[in-house]
Amino acid sequence: MPVNHDTTFVDNLPQNVAVQFLDRVAVSPDAEAFRFPRGESWESVTWKQAGEHVSRLAAGLLSLGLEPEQRVGIASGTRYEWILADLAIMCAGGATTTVYPSTNADDVAFILSDSSCRFVFVEDDEQLAKLTEQEAELGEVEKIITFGSAPAGEADAKVITMDALAELGDAYLAEHPDVIRTTADAIPADQLATLIYTSGTTGRPKGVRTLHRAWVYEGSAIKAQQILDETDLQFLWLPMAHSFGKVLLSTQLACGFATAIDGRVEKIVDNLGVVKPTFMGAAPRIFEKAHARIVTMTASEGGAKEKIFKKAFAVGLAVDERTLAGQKVPLGLKLQHRVFDKLVFSKVRDRFGGRVRFFISGSAALNPDIARWFHAAGVKILEGYGMTENAAGATVNHPDHYKLGTVGPAMPGSEVKIGEGDEVLLRGPHIMAGYHNNPDETAKALDADGWLHTGDKGSLDAEGFLTITGRIKDLFKTSGGKYIAPSAIEAKFKAICPYASQFMVFGNDRNFVVALITLDPDAMADWAKENGKEGQDYRQVVSSREVHDLVAGYVEELNAKLNRWETVKKWEILGSDLTIESGELTPSMKVKRSVVQANNQDLIDSFYTG
CATH class of the missing domain: 3.40.50.980 (Rossmann fold)
Incomplete structure (x- = not known):
């Protein structure tokens, strides 16, 4: 309701x-x-x-x-x-x-x-x-x-x-x-x-x-x-x-x-x-890492435990799909869910202390598949949206009324609308007074009617729930004239590959899409122990044929979910993860796409010439 x-x-x-x-x-x-x-x-x-x-x-x-x-x-x-x-x-x-x-x-x-x-x-x-x-x-x-x-x-x-x-x-x-x-x-x-x-x-x-x-x-x-x-x-x-x-x-x-x-x-x-x-507020990377850790640990145990785990989530997602759609859950499915809740889902909840009513996710887009996975385990992640320029909170899902994949409706007492080019616009008591000592940038961000131009592309449904589809400036067009939203592709890969840290796609004015990949150092250290490579450093592990083949499987799985023009034709695993210290991440863990591209321009160019 x-x-x-x-x-x-x-x-x-x-x-x-x-x-x-x-x-x-x-x-x-x-x-x-x-x-x-x-x-x-x-x-x-x-x-x-x-x-x-x-x-x-x-x-x-x-x-x-x-x-x-x-x-x-x-x-x-x-x-x-x-x-x-x-x-x-x-x-x-x-x-x-x-x-x-x-x-x-x-x-x-x-x-x-x-x-x-x-x-x-x-x-x-x-x-x-x-x-x-x-x-x-x-x-x-x-x-x-x-x-x-x-x-x-x-x-x-x-x-x-x-x-x-x-x-x-x-x-x-x-x-x-x-x-x-x-x-x-x-x-x-x-x-x-x-x-x-x-x-x-x-x-x-x-x-x-x-x-x-x-x-x-x-x-x-x-x-x-x-x-x-x-x-x-x-x-x-x-x-x-x-x-x-x-x-x-x-x-x-x-x-x-x-x-x-x-x-x-x-x-x-x-x-x-x-x-x-x-409850706890967190950035999506925390949920990505937790999801990856749980999935890889279960896979390493293998056998009956892994089969029960996979079956539990198949049942959990099926129950969720019916429940969220307002449909009746068949008795047999309901009984299975009750058993799996004790065997599997309660242990997932216990990792977060066992008392969490919900998490609030913000600062970047949360992959809907990961949100649904946690929701199936009884871990509710309410996604919100905002930016520093509006004191962080512009929209948020409510624990009793939420839609996975959206960032919720506008906070009461404020407004959100979709402007030219599908840009998200915000207005209300939370909007900044401007940029300090920077009137030119202030004029670009705030219009005469008090609307903050966010630079994000989005849509509103009939109930006012906002969906963000990416940063307008990050959208690019292939030489074939097809528009690509990198963040959507990148989020899909992170949900598929439990070892992923960053996945960045490029292809502006090119005839196909390519990707640079970094893997999570902690996850790869665990993988190395289980695959006879303990003691090797990160660069040695991720450059191995075994890891290349592992990631290739996930890229193939990703491509099966994409439109033909979005598919990743060539990719490479970088020798180190992105860090704040390297200047490739902001302090709030957002990727500086232009810096990553500049640092790896020769590699990106080689995808198209090699």
């Missing part, structure tokens, strides 16, 4: 993020707010404890002279201290400028300089070194605040610890006991809250100016849909430097649930088993 959405909440939004946070502290003082790893165990804090810590840090920033809308950088991975720093900046009336910990020193200098940051929080000595290395470019940075201890060696008056900042705040609060609430109440809804620099695929990153009203709208829109409440428990690993991570914080403040935080990607599976969350 369709879910009714009350949009009156838009007229009653909290004034700003600071008020939203302080009100949450007042409403839920003794409830758990955050938990985070300390050594081998987890530590927990209440909303009241978090509120006190944030107030001390905010007062410390005010004591240093922070003024409304002045920027404060955070160069760190996802951790509890990131949340504290961000909320302190909000409560002090400043504007957070986010910096991925993987960002190189030159780009860090550009971001902090372009945003005119006065203060910067840094996670560790590695992030501090980037600032000191570029000190000449950072003339406006007055103080650097470290999460841990001050660096050893010669004292630097510019560098203080987070504890020292809190002590400055204590002294300031003693003289101005009401300063945090007073400051928060004075922040208008249209004041700058955040500058998030989009990594982009070419050129310098652009600073997206996000206002307080955008963040409070996002959290309030989720609350209005009754998707989450204070009984939920989130596991948060997503980069807080990315808008997806930030919108989950806004949602937490609106709904009041607790969040367990640990940004170490390699610890996600272990942490899920310990934390046992009820």
Whole structure:
């Protein structure tokens, strides 16, 4: 049944993020707010404890002279201290400028300089070194605040610890006991809250100016849909430097649930088993890897286990197909499903802690086949859509009303429509105020009627559910005049091949389509152990005849699902996976197609000349 959405909440939004946070502290003082790893165990804090810590840090920033809308950088991975720093900046009336910990020193200098940051929080000595290395470019940075201890060696008056900042705040609060609430109440809804620099695929990153009203709208829109409440428990690993991570914080403040935080990607599976969350936001790559891991592990066991596994998913998908279509499930099929749920599907759910009500997938397209596979196992993945320019959330499927393969309807209180060339257009309280110091790019993105031009190609069905078919600029035409949507082909391959990491197709103005493939290093390490190649490095393994034949089978399977003009005629496995460090992935794990093409142009050309 369709879910009714009350949009009156838009007229009653909290004034700003600071008020939203302080009100949450007042409403839920003794409830758990955050938990985070300390050594081998987890530590927990209440909303009241978090509120006190944030107030001390905010007062410390005010004591240093922070003024409304002045920027404060955070160069760190996802951790509890990131949340504290961000909320302190909000409560002090400043504007957070986010910096991925993987960002190189030159780009860090550009971001902090372009945003005119006065203060910067840094996670560790590695992030501090980037600032000191570029000190000449950072003339406006007055103080650097470290999460841990001050660096050893010669004292630097510019560098203080987070504890020292809190002590400055204590002294300031003693003289101005009401300063945090007073400051928060004075922040208008249209004041700058955040500058998030989009990594982009070419050129310098652009600073997206996000206002307080955008963040409070996002959290309030989720609350209005009754998707989450204070009984939920989130596991948060997503980069807080990315808008997806930030919108989950806004949602937490609106709904009041607790969040367990640990940004170490390699610890996600272990942490899920310990934390046992009820929901988690993630990028599609996490689900691709989990799917691949489960499939390859079962295949390696072989025998009866593999047969039961395959039969279970055949039954699960058949039941799902009927259920989602509103059809009756035959009794025999229903009984089989019950048995397989105990034998197979419950074990899949247990990998995620056993309590997950749903996942929210965003930041890139999720392959519908993988979504259906997990759904058959009782793992619901709700796909949403948005971009940094609209504070991450534009559309989202609802747990009680969703369509696999779509990204859901528009969030209540906002609009989505299809424009010229099937471009997705967005409008509402969540839209950015523009790009920082970049009026030309702002004019390209925002039209006179307030619509954000996303650059994504899509369609809307009769119920308003949005389907994204790819980036307009990524579409290409073969010399035969046929249009190709690379992302659709690439997603199909990842669903078919459990060893795939990246699959990139090319063929603009050429007479056929070719592909560059990278395989997942972890999956290939496991494959090597099982196939007599343990001890060989990644390049040796993927260049072997056995792996070539293995991948060839998956490419053949892919081609059977494609139109003739889409089929991949030639391909090659690259000698290394794409990485952020190589410049071929953005910090949010999106492929920089133009960089990959430039780095492998000779190889691509050889497909057509060899």
